[in-house]
Amino acid sequence: MSRFEGKRILITGGTSGMGLAGAQRIVREGGHVAITGLNEERLERARSLLPETSLILKSDAASEADITALQTAISGWGSLDGLWLNAGFAEVGSLESVTADAFNHMMNANVRGPMLQLAVLSDLLNQYASVLVTSSSSVYEGAAMTSLYAATKGAVVAMVKSWASALAERGIRANTLVPGPIETNFRHFMPEESRQQFEDFVVSQVPLGRVGTAEEAAAVALFLLSDDASYVTGSQYAVDGGLVHN
Template sequence: MGKLDGKVALITGGNSGIGMSTAKLFIAEGAKVAITGRNQTSLNAVSEKLGSSVLAIQADAAELESMEKAVSKTVAVFGKLDVVFANAGISSPTPLGGTDLSFFEEVLKINVTGVFCTVQAALPYLKEGASVILSGSTRATDGAPQRSAYAASKGAISSMARVFVSELSPRGIRVNTVVPGATRTPIWNKSTPEETMKLEAARANTIPLNRMGYPEEIANVVLFLASDDASFVQGAEITVDGGARSAPLGAPIYL
């Protein structure tokens, strides 16, 4: 038996990276999965790859009406909704003194407003025992230069999660947050494989386990939080970063 047998999940930003890996794992564990994204071409590609257990829906996470339609379609096709992974997000540089305000606001709209819209749209269908998982980032606390908007947005996720816990606990709905560190997703790809390898090596040097993570490793934690194995886990933040957040001085660059 799979850990999600008979469950229905919605994953925003499920057309690439961590979201796609999570969708694949959820399906392998017995779930039906709806994925959303803004790029129809990549949605089609993931749908073809994962088969009939996935429903690909073009939607904008930061638009409430768009997410309401996506959730309604999910329930119409699969009959219910048990798990929400609010994963969609962007990471654009916003250097102080050189950032157009529209870029700053776009990051906050997608990463913060988008999470709120996703959970609010799903709420009418979530019953006792449902699981909501938010996607944070170690960028919220590491002070990385030129990432003010992204860091602020992921710090907001932690704060918003606490409020969701207070509001949804009386309904028996769990809310937890997965906090990835540097993970090998397409967002890291440079113009050449050599440049990508150089970047990955530089990041690995700042991580105690001396490597970047894989999307599948993040997905494994999301699976735990989605499953009944985590039935008494509420309001948790699980960091998946090879030790970079908890013991930064243990990284090879300092040894």
């Protein structure tokens, strides 16, 4: 397959999990990738796994300075045929535990970050490009401990619907990926002692009876980023083993 032959795709949060799996597959299908991340070890590992022609940047979605630097770097790299805004993080806790600092931190990374990233990168998107943003099945699970995280990912869904309308006149599509329990980042934000119990509970609710792989999530992401989805915009695609439909 060569769906991405000669195309340039930027993936934020692309140094691990489904972002990295997607970057590797884009390269195999003839494309060029730029990825961002924060963890130095993961950045180095990504450099060892991707071609030297790839652009690998340390960048924080919550930092306005880093967003400006990202715009500069991509301007020098080339215009984009695809933009996957995948960077973000999660923490869980009771509703009483939410503080103003915690709220601002997560909103800045998960909502303000992709909003400002698209704002500065929009002019670098080619006609008929594709924009994809990662949300989460947490939006629909109604779990008691994920209200702040779910709120940020619910905001993403609303943003993308408006983006689909705003970008349509340029032939640019915008869609949302809604991953459920994916093994490489499955509730990694939880304390180790409670993670297994929570995972067992969530998996018991999944009709397919297992967690998904990074490659399975990336496959759906790449469909939406490719011309195979040329008539798909403003949509949400769940990769969750049936969790939110159960």
